Amino acid sequence: MIEVRTFDSLGGANHGWLDAKHHFSFADYHDPKRMGWGPLRVWNDDTIAPNSGFPPHPHANMEIITYVRKGAITHQDSLGNKGRTEAGDVQVMSAGSGIRHAEYNLEDGETTLFQIWIMPNKAGGQPSWGAKPFPKGDRAGKFVTLASGFDNDNDALPIRTQGRVVAATLKAGETAEYELGDRYGYLVPATGRVEVNGVTVNTRDGAAIRDVQTLRVTALEDAELVLVDAA
Incomplete structure (x- = not known):
């Protein structure tokens, strides 16, 4: 089964500084048919205006993956972590038993990103944050794992769920294959x-x-x- 959810059909809201589209029910957007996909709970397509962003706010019991498409996002959290993640790169925050964080676009232009939330295998645990560059050239013509809950994905950022976030860059006419098996998949170009x-x-x-x-x-x-x- 492959069900296409067109961009025009997505929920969302434009807050001025943030233009957000929601693939699943989120904030004031509620669709009982789009509450998640397996353990995948949130996929937001965000455009953040220059010199703005999300002020400090709390999370718990969620794996939050940020894939920056254009610009950069600057992260700060209650553990003392700080970092700037650029286009094509990825950051992961395991909220665990609880963490506060802020995400700002401190750039001169818009930042666009995908924010992906996946339910963890179990609640609680020490929160953590990490970021890593993933050059687009390294995933030319093939899928590369960006974040993973499996021990054998050594080059990926760790997440606490039985799943992966993967990415590929394909030239027109190129084909890449991925073994999904009996798990849930959600793909966005x-x-x-x-x-x-x-x-x-x-x-x-x-x-x-x-x-x-x-x-x-x-x-x-x-x-x-x-x-x-994700399983």
Whole structure:
């Protein structure tokens, strides 16, 4: 099953400094048919105005992955962590038993990003934060794991869930495969248009995938893809 959720059908709100689109129910947007996808709870497509951002606020019991598409995001938290994550790179915050954080766009231009929340395997635990560059050239023509809850994904940022966040950059006409098995998949092209097992998915659309053993993704134009694979 591959269900395409078009960008135009997404919920969201424009707060001036933040223009947010929600693939799943979030804040004031509620759709009982879009409460999550397996353990994937949130996928927000955010555009943040220059010199603005999210002031300090709390989280607990959630794995929060930020994939920066353009610009950069600057992170601060109650553990004393500080960091700036640029376009194409990733940060992960395991909220654990509780953490406060702020995320600011301190750049001169807009920052666009995907914010992805995945339920952890279990509640509690010590909160943590980390960030890492993932050059787009290293994922040219193939899926590369950015964040993972599996021990054998040594180059990925750790998350506390039985899942992965992976990404690929494909030139028009290129195909990449990914073994999803019996898990839940949710794929969004950050840019470009692709065909997933024969189903067309346009830029910033979401594809909710289930009961598809092998994903075969062909770029109909140059594309940058992010996929969550979660049990």
